[in-house]
Amino acid sequence: MLFFFTPRYIKEARRRLCVVYKALRYQKDLLTPRQLRRLRDDILQLQAAIRQGEKNSVIFSMQALEKYTLQVMPRRNYAGWRESVEMILVAVVLAASIRAYFLQPFKIPSGSMQPTLFGIVGQPSPSPPPPLPARILEFIVYGRSYLNVIAQFDETILHIEEHRFLNFFTFTQLKGTKHTYWTFAPSSTLYSCFGVSEGRFYRHGQAIARGMVTSGDQLFVDKLGYHFTSPRRGDIFVFRTLNIPKIRSRRLEHAAFEHYIKRLVGVPGDTLRIDSPLLFVNGQVALESRLRQVMSCENGFQGYANVPSSLYLATPQETFTVPPNSYFALGDNSYNSSDSREWGVVPRGSVVGRALFILWPFSSRWGWIH
Structure with missing residues (x-):
């Protein structure tokens, strides 16, 4: 509140101090010890004048500091452009770091996860x-x-x-x-x-x-969480397809760049069976709420399906046990999904992260992903 009653010359003096501090951070190594001492003395003098609040003293100290600063650290050509480029580079590095270690943007490519997530x-x-x-x-x-x-x-x-x-x-x-x-x-x-x-x-x-x-849903993938906790049944997760042989053989030229998104339904050691529309895990109907939602056949869900042409879980009697360091993935749109029934398990090393948040478009699905 007191900021609104601060005299303009005091505000300007504080702003000039910030400018000098910033210039010092960038060019301190170019100054001699004598120049540094002089600058620090002028800064202390201006700070003391600000505390006293006497107008003429503040203006005199401010002008003296500015004059000496320009003398030892002259303005560089295109300073405004330099700062803008610097800000852009910092933003690019920050965005790249976030993408590499924390959050990765992802676009839903198909309708295999409907009605939870929509493709184009x-x-x-x-x-x-x-x-x-x-x-x-x-x-x-x-x-x-x-x-x-x-x-x-x-x-x-x-x-x-x-x-x-x-x-x-x-x-x-x-x-x-x-x-x-x-x-x-x-x-x-x-x-x-x-x-x-x-x-x-x-x-x-x-x-x-x-x-x-x-447009398909655009979302963020949490790349950090699985470094501390293991993937769980019911998670929607993104993984690379490079190390899944049956996908590689089908799309050799694109496999290295492809990512898939599915719902994780089986962790290592789980024995799975599908008796449409139900998914059985270790001999009983899956307990996880997100899997039960798919099996409910309500609100657009159709349950899980046996597809006779699939390599795995093609019939209600067939079972599959998930091997170590692997996960079994199914699409929520089970009748129209290419998933682990067709090409097998997802290796642990291929997992990118958990789907976190739909950021666009602003439909009824916008927000946290479940």
């Missing part, structure tokens, strides 16, 4: 997009964008190429025989939701892709 969803529509202000608002709040790609000629799509921006936003380039189109959606969504594929022919004026695309 496309919805075709015959109607044109809404006005621009509405589109901007919907994108900021809900991560929703609109496609309205119309064929400019009678032509065939020859090549489809996907690009990423800032590792979060995905664009797809559609190269036709006469024209090239750009869409704000991944190629998999264009194919599965809008039927766009290489070799398909479109008439002039025909909609190649028209409708709505909702």
Whole structure:
């Protein structure tokens, strides 16, 4: 409260002291002992004048300190730019450190964890997009964008190429025989939701892709917690796929860069069995509340499924015992999930961390992840 009644010259003197302190921290090693003593004497003199509060004394001491400071530590060219670049570099280093040791951003790539977490969803529509202000608002709040790609000629799509921006936003380039189109959606969504594929022919004026695309949930992964506690049943966790042979053999060229997100349902030593919609752990129905929520078949959940084509747990009678230093992972959307039933266990060394917080979009799922 007293700050508002402090005279302006006192505030200015304190600000000048802060500037001198900062300059000293950067250039102290360039000064001689005599210059350092003189600067410290001038600083002490200004501090004493501030305590006394006499205006002329404060102004005189402030001017003397500033004059000598500029004499021994002259202003460098582009000082403002230097400070801005320095702040940016510090921010980059800090962000890189946080990403490396504490929190890693992650984007849900598919619908295998629905309805807990959503991947990119496309919805075709015959109607044109809404006005621009509405589109901007919907994108900021809900991560929703609109496609309205119309064929400019009678032509065939020859090549489809996907690009990423800032590792979060995905664009797809559609190269036709006469024209090239750009869409704000991944190629998999264009194919599965809008039927766009290489070799398909479109008439002039025909909609190649028209409708709505909702971005996948963007979240933070806690990389630190599992250094102190072991992963537990019911956790949603992220892991690298490089050391999972059946995934590597399927996607050799991309495996080194891929991460998956699933729910951990089995820890080392657990014997698992699925009798749809139930998951059995060591002979009894799973007790964890998050697993029971999936098995409830309520609020969008469908329970766990036996898939006859799977390598593991394909029938209600089949069991699987999780080996040491491994985890068994299933998607909450069990009927549409590629998980441990198909490619086996997750090695302990491949675990990145636990899914922590949905940071965007600001849907009903925004917040802590369970």
